[in-house]
Amino acid sequence: MSQIVLTSDPLSTTTAGALEYDGVALYATPTAAQRGVIMAEQIILLQAAYTLTSQTAAQKLFNTPTGGQVTLTAGTYEFECFYSLSAMSATSGSFGFALGGTATFTQFFWSLAQKGAAAVATATATQSTYNVAANTTLATASVNTVGYANISGIINVSVTGTVIPQVSLGIAAAAAVGIGSYFRIRPIGNTTVTSVGNWS
Amino acid sequence: MSSIVLTADTLLGTPTIGSVEFDGKAFYNTAQGTQRGVIPGAQFFRLESNLAGANVATVQSVFGVSVTLSTSTIYAFEAMYYFNKTAGTTSHTLGIGYGGSATINSILWNSVGIDGSATLPTRSTPGLAANAAVTNQTITGATASAAATTFANIKGMVSINGGTFTPQYTLSAAPGGAYSTMANSYFLIYPIGASGANISVGAWA
Numbered sequence: 301m302s303q304i305v306l307t308s309d310p311l312s313t314t315t316a317g318a319l320e321y322d323g324v325a326l327y328a329t330p331t332a333a334q335r336g337v338i339m340a341e342q343i344i345l346l347q348a349a350y351t352l353t354s355q356t357a358a359q360k361l362f363n364t365p366t367g368g369q370v371t372l373t374a375g376t377y378e379f380e381c382f383y384s385l386s387a388m389s390a391t392s393g394s395f396g397f398a399l400g401g402t403a404t405f406t407q408f409f410w411s412l413a414q415k416g417a418a419a420v421a422t423a424t425a426t427q428s429t430y431n432v433a434a435n436t437t438l439a440t441a442s443v444n445t446v447g448y449a450n451i452s453g454i455i456n457v458s459v460t461g462t463v464i465p466q467v468s469l470g471i472a473a474a475a476a477v478g479i480g481s482y483f484r485i486r487p488i489g490n491t492t493v494t495s496v497g498n499w500s
Numbered sequence: 501m502s503s504i505v506l507t508a509d510t511l512l513g514t515p516t517i518g519s520v521e522f523d524g525k526a527f528y529n530t531a532q533g534t535q536r537g538v539i540p541g542a543q544f545f546r547l548e549s550n551l552a553g554a555n556v557a558t559v560q561s562v563f564g565v566s567v568t569l570s571t572s573t574i575y576a577f578e579a580m581y582y583f584n585k586t587a588g589t590t591s592h593t594l595g596i597g598y599g600g601s602a603t604i605n606s607i608l609w610n611s612v613g614i615d616g617s618a619t620l621p622t623r624s625t626p627g628l629a630a631n632a633a634v635t636n637q638t639i640t641g642a643t644a645s646a647a648a649t650t651f652a653n654i655k656g657m658v659s660i661n662g663g664t665f666t667p668q669y670t671l672s673a674a675p676g677g678a679y680s681t682m683a684n685s686y687f688l689i690y691p692i693g694a695s696g697a698n699i700s701v702g703a704w705a
Contacts, residue, residue, distance in 0.1 A: 329541070408582075453684075
C-alpha cells in the first residue's frame with residue numbers, strides 16, 4: 301500500500317503548500333494564511349435498490365455494508381444525503397429522515413423533499429424543512445408511492461459511536477431505496493470548532 | 501509540526517496516478533487515469549452560539565467576520581444561514597449578499613430557502629433566489645410577525661482579487677427587533693484555480 305502518514309500534532313503558523321494533520325482533520329494551505337480543511341469524505345451509496353422492512357419506525361437507509369452505519373469519533377462533521385423511495389404505501393402518508401446510532405451527537409439539517417408526484421422524474425414543487433431532530437414528515441402526506449429527499453447539515457459528535465442514516469415511513473410498506481442513493485460525511489474539526497482559515 | 505510542504509510549480513503535463521500536486525492556487529490529486537481532481541481545502545466558519553444582529557435597515561454581517569482571500573483566484577463556496585427573531589412588527593423582507601474589501605471579477609450564487617413565523621418552518625414550499633452580483637438579493641416575502649425565521653442553503657462561485665469577503669444580510673426596514681444568526685450556521689469556501697480563464701480540472705475534453 302502506497303501511502304504517506306502524518307503524525308498528528310497541533311496546528312501552528314500556516315505555510316503555503318503545507319499539508320497538515322492535527323488528529324481531527326487534514327488541512328491544506330494553498331496560499332499564505334488560508335489554511336483549509338481537506339474534506340475527506342466517508343461515503344455509502346446504493347448500487348442496487350434496497351428493500352426496507354415494512355414498518356413505520358425509523359430504519360437504516362443503506363445496507364452496503366449491512367449495518368449501514370459509520371463510526372465517528374468526537375468532532376464536528378458536515379454531511380449530505382440524497383435518497384429516493386419507491387413502492388411506498390398507496391394509503392396517504394409521508395416519509396422522514398433521522399440519524400440513529402450509538403454516538404452522542406446534536407444535529408442540524410435542512411431537507412428538500414418531494415412526495416407530490418406519481419413519478420420521481422416528474423417536475424413538481426418540493427418542500428423544505430429545517431430540523432434539529434428526526435422529522436417523520438419531510439413532505440406533505442400523499443397517496444403517491446414515490447418520493448425523494450436531499451438533506452444537508454451539521455453533526456456535532458460529543459461521544460464516539462455509530463451514526464446511522466435512517467428513513468421512516470408514514471404507512472408501513474416494503475418500500476425500496478433507489479439506486480444511487482447516498483450519504484457522505486466529512487470532518488470539519490473538533491467539537492467546538494468555529495473556524496478554519498483566514499477568517500477575522 | 502507534522503506536515504508536508506509542497507513547492508508550488510506547474511502541474512504535471514500528464515496527470516500521474518497517485519500524485520498529489522500544488523500549483524500555488526490549489527492542491528490536486530489523481531486517483532484514476534488522468535482524472536486529476538482539486539482537493540477542496542475549505543476555509544470554514546461555523547457559529548457555536550447565536551450571534552445577535554442589529555435592528556437596522558442597513559447591511560450587516562451574517563457571522564461577524566470576514567475571510568481574507570487571495571488575488572486572481574476562483575473560489576467555490578457553500579453556506580447554511582438560519583436567522584431568527586422574536587420581537588418587532590414592522591413589515592420587512594430579508595436579503596443576502598456579499599461585501600468586503602476584495603475586488604470581485606464575477607460571481608454567481610443561488611439560495612434555496614424557507615421563511616415563516618415559526619421558529620423552524622416545517623414542510624414549507626421553498627423559495628429560490630439567484631444573483632450574478634454581490635448586491636443584496638431579497639430571499640423572503642414580507643413579514644410583520646414578531647416571531648420570524650429565515651433559512652437559506654447557498655452555493656456559489658466567485659472570481660476574486662485579494663481582500664476580504666464578507667457574507668452579509670440586509671433588512672428592507674428595521675423590524676423593531678433584531679435577527680440573530682443562529683448556532684450552526686456556517687460558510688465554507690475553497691480555491692479551485694486561477695481567475696481569467698475557464699477552470700478545467702480533470703479529464704474534460
